[in-house]
Amino acid sequence: MLEQNEIQFPHLGIDLHVDSTAFQIFGIDIQWYGLLITCGLLLAMIYAFHNMRSYGVHPDRAIDAIIGGIIGAIVGARAYYVILEWDNYAGDWKRIFNLRQGGLAIYGGLIGALVVGCIIAKIRKVRLLPLLDLCGAGFLLGQGIGRWGNFFNQEAFGCNTNSIFGMTGGTIQNWITNVYPTTIFYQNFGKTMDAATPVHPCFLYESFWCLLGFVVLAICGKKFRKFDGQIFIMYIGWYGLGRFFIEGLRVDSLVIGNMRISQLIAGICVVVSVILLLVIGGRVRRMGSDYQLYCNTEACKQMMAELDAKREASGKKAAGRRTSCVHQHRQYDTRCRNAGRRVPALHCGYGFYTG
Numbered sequence: 001m002l003e004q005n006e007i008q009f010p011h012l013g014i015d016l017h018v019d020s021t022a023f024q025i026f027g028i029d030i031q032w033y034g035l036l037i038t039c040g041l042l043l044a045m046i047y048a049f050h051n052m053r054s055y056g057v058h059p060d061r062a063i064d065a066i067i068g069g070i071i072g073a074i075v076g077a078r079a080y081y082v083i084l085e086w087d088n089y090a091g092d093w094k095r096i097f098n099l100r101q102g103g104l105a106i107y108g109g110l111i112g113a114l115v116v117g118c119i120i121a122k123i124r125k126v127r128l129l130p131l132l133d134l135c136g137a138g139f140l141l142g143q144g145i146g147r148w149g150n151f152f153n154q155e156a157f158g159c160n161t162n163s164i165f166g167m168t169g170g171t172i173q174n175w176i177t178n179v180y181p182t183t184i185f186y187q188n189f190g191k192t193m194d195a196a197t198p199v200h201p202c203f204l205y206e207s208f209w210c211l212l213g214f215v216v217l218a219i220c221g222k223k224f225r226k227f228d229g230q231i232f233i234m235y236i237g238w239y240g241l242g243r244f245f246i247e248g249l250r251v252d253s254l255v256i257g258n259m260r261i262s263q264l265i266a267g268i269c270v271v272v273s274v275i276l277l278l279v280i281g282g283r284v285r286r287m288g289s290d291y292q293l294y295c296n297t298e299a300c301k302q303m304m305a306e307l308d309a310k311r312e313a314s315g316k317k318a319a320g321r322r323t324s325c326v327h328q329h330r331q332y333d334t335r336c337r338n339a340g341r342r343v344p345a346l347h348c349g350y351g352f353y354t355g
Helices: 032-055 059-084 106-123 128-146 148-153 170-182 184-189 202-223 230-247 261-290 298-338
Strands: 006-009 014-017 021-025 028-031
Touching: 021 032, 028 032, 028 148, 032 059, 032 128, 032 148, 032 202, 059 106, 059 128, 106 128, 106 261, 128 148, 128 202, 128 230, 148 202, 170 184, 202 230, 230 261
Parallel strands: none
Antiparallel strands: 006 014, 021 028
């Protein structure tokens, strides 16, 4: 048996010692899991804000929908996982709110993000389909990075394998030996596992698939987007396709009977996305020049022009206040010097002025 924090990729000659705790702040452990998910969310937000104008999304309004969507994603991901693993949480409410050790389900997060984000977008009068297109590629970027939190927790792995990418670790071996025989998955599927044999690093496969998908969708969004909502539908299909096959390797799946829930949802997502792309794409082609992306419409151009004018006016107003403030301080400076008094440092909200 390996040490608890030891991780090996035997066929690659890699032997690492990693702690699931990144560092401590005031005695509180900050886990790599949460840190990497946060990093993924931030990078996804940066991508979204950088591309909002090109999608016709009002940035000042969309920020509320995005932040609300993130909160909804966290709540939804946790609720989805806890509901399907209720036997492990019943009677222990504190464990339900402890997210530092993992226990977030992607599809629950997606549902939560869509419900909350769409409600706020409706309230803030943000065009929903362009916003979803923008978020689709961002989701893949965030998921691709966040999956590495599973690496540090030694989770989200699959069945035994002799693949060159096969991995093992102390926590993995302990889970296979002591926890796996008690899981609903083992009881329903009866699949045996050998703690001494490497396992599929499913988190690695999914991370690679998501990051590749981010590149593909980002390029399609810039060059090949034909209708609003297209990139988000492609996201649903792309992620679902990868998850369908990767989920088939896992031995820690959330299951009902002999059915892997995430694999079933993934398969449905692929079928639905292909149908939607064909149906909506065909309709848009038949419409020809009668159809326009929202970012190319006069309404969108007028909205962006009003936004630019508002920001320009705000900038001029702030500059005027700053100039007036400095002028007043200089007059005060002159009066102090003429009276032979020391000139004090003054603060006007734009910085200190000392004459």
